[in-house]
Amino acid sequence: MSAHYQAPLRDIRFLINELLQGGRTDEIEKFSEVTPDLIDAILEEGARICENEFLAANAPGDEQGCTYHPDTRSVTTPNEYKQAYKAFAEGGWLSMALDEAYGGQAMPHLLGFVMEEMSCSANMSLSMYPGLTIGAMNLISAHASEELKHKYLPRMATGEWTGTMCLTEPQCGTDLGLIKSKAVPNDDGSFALTGNKIWITSGEHDLADNIIHLVLAKLPDAPSGVKGISLFLVPKFLGEEAKDENRNPIWCTGLEHKMGIKGSATCFISLEEATGWLVGEPHRGLHAMFTMMNDARLMVGLQGLGASVSAYQTALAFAKERQQSRSVTGPKQPNQPADTITVHPDVRRMLLRQKTMIEANRALAYWTGMHIDVARHHKDPDQRQAADDFVQLLTPIVKAHLTDEGSTCCNLAIQTLGGSGYTKDWGIEQLARDVRITRIYEGTNGIQALDLVGRKLPSNGGRAMRSLLSLINDDIAKLEQQPHSEQVRHALQDLQTATLWLSKEGLKDPEQAAQAASPFLRLMGLTLGGWLWLKMAALAKEALDKGSSEAAFYNAKIKSAAFFLSKVLPETRLLLKEIEAGKEPLMAFLDEEF
Amino acid sequence: MSAHYQAPLRDIRFLINELLQGGRTDEIEKFSEVTPDLIDAILEEGARICENEFLAANAPGDEQGCTYHPDTRSVTTPNEYKQAYKAFAEGGWLSMALDEAYGGQAMPHLLGFVMEEMSCSANMSLSMYPGLTIGAMNLISAHASEELKHKYLPRMATGEWTGTMCLTEPQCGTDLGLIKSKAVPNDDGSFALTGNKIWITSGEHDLADNIIHLVLAKLPDAPSGVKGISLFLVPKFLGEEAKDENRNPIWCTGLEHKMGIKGSATCFISLEEATGWLVGEPHRGLHAMFTMMNDARLMVGLQGLGASVSAYQTALAFAKERQQSRSVTGPKQPNQPADTITVHPDVRRMLLRQKTMIEANRALAYWTGMHIDVARHHKDPDQRQAADDFVQLLTPIVKAHLTDEGSTCCNLAIQTLGGSGYTKDWGIEQLARDVRITRIYEGTNGIQALDLVGRKLPSNGGRAMRSLLSLINDDIAKLEQQPHSEQVRHALQDLQTATLWLSKEGLKDPEQAAQAASPFLRLMGLTLGGWLWLKMAALAKEALDKGSSEAAFYNAKIKSAAFFLSKVLPETRLLLKEIEAGKEPLMAFLDEEF
Incomplete structure (x- = not known):
């Protein structure tokens, strides 16, 4: 009686090798050394860590949740997270797609998609700590000065430091034009940031030595609305070491109490003249942040997919064991007290709805992921443009459709188990609670739909x-x-x-x-x-x-x-x-x- | 920031007085004194207790849950439950539909439907303690001997004693033919029952002095399968007083840990030669139990409906306050920083989907409830038969469709609030977790569908x-x-x-x-x-x-x-x-x- 997850590597290889013809890595010079064998070896190692360390920490993480300590304004994550995060970081999984110049391995984005799916099948809450860090690295890579890149990327790539994105404020979630946080220039080229942020994932925790916040705020001369927002990098600790005299006044003031993702610290953050550095151009912060948000939206789609994969696997394992009633066409296992429930058409209906939707949506996500690599690295600019067109168009669909269906599939998995699915014993109810947030954050699914049509x-x-x-x-x-x-x-x-x-x-x-x-x-x-x-x-x-x-x-x-x-x-x-x-x-x- | 519930009495009156023309009480002699004014007064008093005592105990009940004490094999319910349950019992709400001969008020069943909806809008977990008791009283009324009726019904009617139904065993949920519990005749006409039951709602708790279990078990000479099951009444305490020497060996051996309904004690029950009395005929237990199961299925439908009503009300209250972005056709509240989100078509889509489904499903449930009264009490046997036909036909639909939609609507309510809906603050996530069980228990919705077509x-x-x-x-x-x-x-x-x-x-x-x-x-x-x-x-x-x-x-x-x-x-x-x-x-x- 426990949650089940075995990385569906055969299905994944079918997509990469047969549907996507190797992810078109052979057309991209940068990936000349990325052979099918190398991809296989990477995926097997990734599967191993997800099936073991990540999965083992999942139920305990839900049980313990995160704890806020008001005296030190610090946050403790679940016990089992430390070891699993360390294994992930030491495995080099954070630096997979990063440029070699900053300590990365310059591997295809597509592999990052697979890894995101697998890690969210095993442990969605834990996956968010490296997930946000990878997103923050992408943004810094794309928009920050060389100085900031060299200072921050290498230590984020090793997982020693993690990242956040600080957008939402109490009065504005969807409508970022209402942001009130202020950034005032200091004499040395840095800025003093003041304001309150909410819903900051990994905003404070004990898994890493430093936390690199990417914060939206307004400069004193900012125009009103979304065109007056700038982006800043605000580290928890200034300088290399995590010691008191280096502490930047960006504080966690509490945690949200949520339906799920209890191992993920969702923080209230207060900036009290915290020191930060401008990333990109003044007033163009939202433009820069979109780099991270688009990545994040695709990753959230994969979270929805990932959760439903382990829910389905658990439901299938249960259905193949559970004996209850006879087939309506007569006993199929006459020597047993009842037939296994897979004989019942309605149980098959639930299982196949999950299975076929998961596989369709995985194909859609990976197809999109492959086009990110083509869009960024193909030698032919027309190919790059065409691929980028697809990625832009499909991003809201991957985000919203895969998370809507992630919820639906987890609920069908609960239903397949009946009463057992409603208990903590099988872990599916946790998956259903965890996955529920994916339809909301990084832009609700209603916002994704408006982005698509508008x-x-x-x-x-x-x-x-x-x-x-x-x-x-x-x-x-x-x-x-x-x-x-x-x-x-x-x-x-x-x-x-x-x-x-x-x-x-x-x-x-x-x-x-x-x-x-x-x-x-x-x-x-x-x-x-x-x-x-x-x-x-x-x-x-x-x-x-x-x-x-x-x-x-x-x-x-x-x-x-x-x-x-x-x-x-x-x-x-x-x-x-x-x-x-x-x-x-x-x-x-x-x-x-x- | 909190869960919202105001009993929708105007909508309820519209159904009873206009759609159902007073519930046809004027055609039924037994209800000659049940005037519209009396119904109104009853509903207002019922609304008051739900909006106050029941609602106040809902979030704390989820937070505290039930606690099992292995040393005494006893269960503690949430602190706030005692007072709310007492108010409900003292208000006479348990005895509303019961015959006057056993201490009841002989009111229409339809009013019980309304009360079930309202109490589940306010506090579904708590409602299950009186809910199961009412179901057990119905069964005892219909099938037990006069001696058992006079001994047990009056004290159940006051809420001093509560009831359970003990069907499920580890190897059988849907398939009751697999039951293993045994009942061996004693010399005095009673039976000694031995076996293990699971998923027993209110199987042990501290809200009442005695618990009257209705237990399915097999007599020594029982034929195999569902035709060999008998029904027994097994009280926790034999005799009038709850003292140790009266304790019958029917023990709670633990609690399920569930996604929701945490204030409802879901018990593992062990019978160790517990004394019980046969209810109805030998081997005809399942037939008798169906009286209770059919009632219970309708009540579960109302649970699904009830939960979605308070979820919708909370979502609507939030949407009317929350200001975010402008209408796509230009500002509607130009003096405010943003428009309220009710201007957005997609938010309206979510709200109206909830509102119109809730009202359709309430109409369906009450229409069915009215026909129970006609089926039982109308003087014309053809009318009785026609009404009973409808009740039989519609029971699986009320159970399954109202609970499927209860889940859907609670999820739409979460989505309407966005991130806030995912937090504990607004109470909707609890409603979504609580209501999820309604699609499963009393026969999964797949089983309801088979009952309908088969x-x-x-x-x-x-x-x-x-x-x-x-x-x-x-x-x-x-x-x-x-x-x-x-x-x-x-x-x-x-x-x-x-x-x-x-x-x-x-x-x-x-x-x-x-x-x-x-x-x-x-x-x-x-x-x-x-x-x-x-x-x-x-x-x-x-x-x-x-x-x-x-x-x-x-x-x-x-x-x-x-x-x-x-x-x-x-x-x-x-x-x-x-x-x-x-x-x-x-x-x-x-x-x-x-």
């Missing part, structure tokens, strides 16, 4: 969307002999109709676009899943035709595609109808009529 | 379903001038098509019925909601046409119907397609392919 779709005259629709259309044409390809064609038509509706009605009336945003995002997420299942089924058929010895593996792919395309994908039509029903039923309500 | 639909040649479909059809014909009536007609057609598909394909192959069960139940729940919204909108229009002074109230009903019928109800078509996609995509998987 910014990403119309960007560059709709270039990215046209290109994606055309790619899917071509693939369907190539694969029209595959079973259920007509379902994918229908979904694509629904997506095209909805896109046209948006460009027509949404342009006339932005409330029409806003009311359509959430169903549109889901429609697009499902259609992408259908497209990817069609491709995966075709690859599986090819492997079987070539006489693969892994018949069960590839047959499962073909049957999974059939399930997804016939039982899940038809929802696109419903979503189209919801969009077309328009804003009137929502906007007609007067305030007093709610 | 038993309730075909029962008496489909008489109940034909009668319900015909009633809805007639109402649509009468109301076809109402806006969106064609949507209800479409939903009804989907339901009829699905019913035909089931009777054709399900009869040939029970796995086809089983794979269709869950989507069918949902299809039926939504269609019933659409039908009831059509009726409610027509009543609202009538009131407005008559010049009602409550324009906002009735306009909201008409707009809610428009939202539900145009944005929610079209899902019926998707569910029909899922049913028609058939079993193949599920059953094709070999064990090793999962």
Whole structure:
């Protein structure tokens, strides 16, 4: 009776080697030494640490949570976290994608995606300490001065120091234009920062010697609104050593008490003329922060995916053991007191809904991850641009769709176990509580949907969307002999109709676009899943035709595609109808009529 | 910053007085003194205790949980529970529907439905102590000997003693045929019971002097399977007083550690030759227990509904206060730093989804509750039969659909608050954790769906379903001038098509019925909601046409119907397609392919 996690390496290799053809590393000079064997070895080592240290610390972390000590304004993390974090840091997992110049290993981003998924399957709360650090390193790499890079990146890369992003304030979450924190220039080129931040993940803890905060604040001459926000690097300790005389007055004043992710310290932070340095240009802080936020949004999508993977594995292991009632067509295991519950169609419905959604969404995430590498490192600027278009377009979908479905799948896993799923014994209820936050932070899923329809779709005259629709259309044409390809064609038509509706009605009336945003995002997420299942089924058929010895593996792919395309994908039509029903039923309500 | 609950008495009166025409109490002689004024007074007093004592004990109950003391094998409930339970018991709320002969007040069951909803909005965990007691009283009333009734009912009616139902054992939850507990006859007509039970709600606690367990066990000569199960009454204390020499060896050996309902003691129970008395006939225990289970299933539906009501109220109160970003059509509150979030279509989408589903489902539950009274007390046997048909048919839908939607609505409420919803501060995360169990216990929702399609639909040649479909059809014909009536007609057609598909394909192959069960139940729940919204909108229009002074109230009903019928109800078509996609995509998987 315990949480179950075995890294799904066979499925992951199927995606990287077969669907993504090695992640296109062969087209990128920087990755000339990244061979399939090397990728394999890295993933196996990553799987080992997740299945062992990270998983072992997960339930105890939920039980103990984080403790705030008001006298020292410090935070203690769960006991088991120290060892697991140390193993992760010493394994070099924080520096994987960082440039070699700052102590990194310059590996593909795609591998970071896989590692994020696996570590969140095993221990989402713990994963957030290195996760935020990697995000902060990306931001510093992209926007900070060489001096700041050389000072901070190498010690963050080893995990000795960790990072945060300090955006939210009590009066503003979604609406960062309302930020009140102030930064006043000092004589030496640094700034004195004052203000209150909330919801600061890893804002204070005992896993590392120093914490490098990236803080949004306003300069004295700042214009109002989002165009007046600047970004600053504010370390907990000034200087190399974590000693009292180096302490910068950026304090944790308390912790949130949350539904889940209890091992993750979610801090109230108070800056009391804390010393910081400008990152990027004045008033362009939000622009710089978007580097980190976009990364963070993709990582949150992988958190949602990761949690549902271990929930599904636990549900499957339970269902294969639990004996209850007989098959409606007569006993299947007559020598046992009852049949295992996998004989029941409704149990299969729950398991397959999880399995096929997880695999579709993993394919979507990795496909996006591969394009980050192409966008950053491909020698051909057109390829870079095309890949970046996809990453920009798909970021809100990976964030929102994978986390919505992460929640749904964890809840289906609970349901598969019945009463056992509701107890602490099997660990799924923790996964459901932990994963619930992923639909909220880094921009709620409603905000992701607005980003998709309001910014990403119309960007560059709709270039990215046209290109994606055309790619899917071509693939369907190539694969029209595959079973259920007509379902994918229908979904694509629904997506095209909805896109046209948006460009027509949404342009006339932005409330029409806003009311359509959430169903549109889901429609697009499902259609992408259908497209990817069609491709995966075709690859599986090819492997079987070539006489693969892994018949069960590839047959499962073909049957999974059939399930997804016939039982899940038809929802696109419903979503189209919801969009077309328009804003009137929502906007007609007067305030007093709610 | 705290959980919000104000009993929605205006909405409740709308249903009882306008939709249900007073609950048809005027047709029932037994209820000749139950006037609308009396009902009003009862509901107001019930609302008061829920809004005060019950709500105040809710968050502390979650925080403290129940504590097991191994030395005395006893359980302590949360501190605040004692006073709240006492107020409830002293208010006479346990005895409301009980016969006067045993100390009851012989009030309509419908009022018990309202009280269950309100008490679960305020404090679901605490409500379970009286809730199980009421269920146990119903069972004893229906099946026990006069001697047992007179001995136990009066003291249960006052809340001095509480009740349980002891069904589940480690090896059997859904499949009660696997029960191992034994009952051996004693010389004096009593029995000695031995066995282990799990998941026993209120199995041990400190709120009452005695606990009356209703236990399923097998007699020595019992046939195997579900036809060999008998039912026994096993009190914690034999005799009138709770003193050591009266202690019956039925012990609590531990508590479950659960995701939610932490104030509800979920016990492991061990019977060590405990003394009990047979209730009903030998080997017919499951039949008798179904009296209690059917009641309990309806009550669980109301738990799901109740939790979502306070979650929605809290989300609405938050949304009306929280200012964030501007309306996409320009500032609506230009003198404020930002607009309240109710201007955003996506926030309205979440709020209205909750509001309109809650009101549809409340109407469905109360409509069912009214028919219990008609089925039991109407002078005309045909009316009794017709009403009982509806209650039988709708019980699995009220249980499963209201709890599925209870979960969905609590999650939408969390999402409406964003990060705040994920904290303990607003109480919604507790509601979401508490309500999660309602989809599982008293028969998982998958089991409810099988009960619907396997038993309730075909029962008496489909008489109940034909009668319900015909009633809805007639109402649509009468109301076809109402806006969106064609949507209800479409939903009804989907339901009829699905019913035909089931009777054709399900009869040939029970796995086809089983794979269709869950989507069918949902299809039926939504269609019933659409039908009831059509009726409610027509009543609202009538009131407005008559010049009602409550324009906002009735306009909201008409707009809610428009939202539900145009944005929610079209899902019926998707569910029909899922049913028609058939079993193949599920059953094709070999064990090793999962």
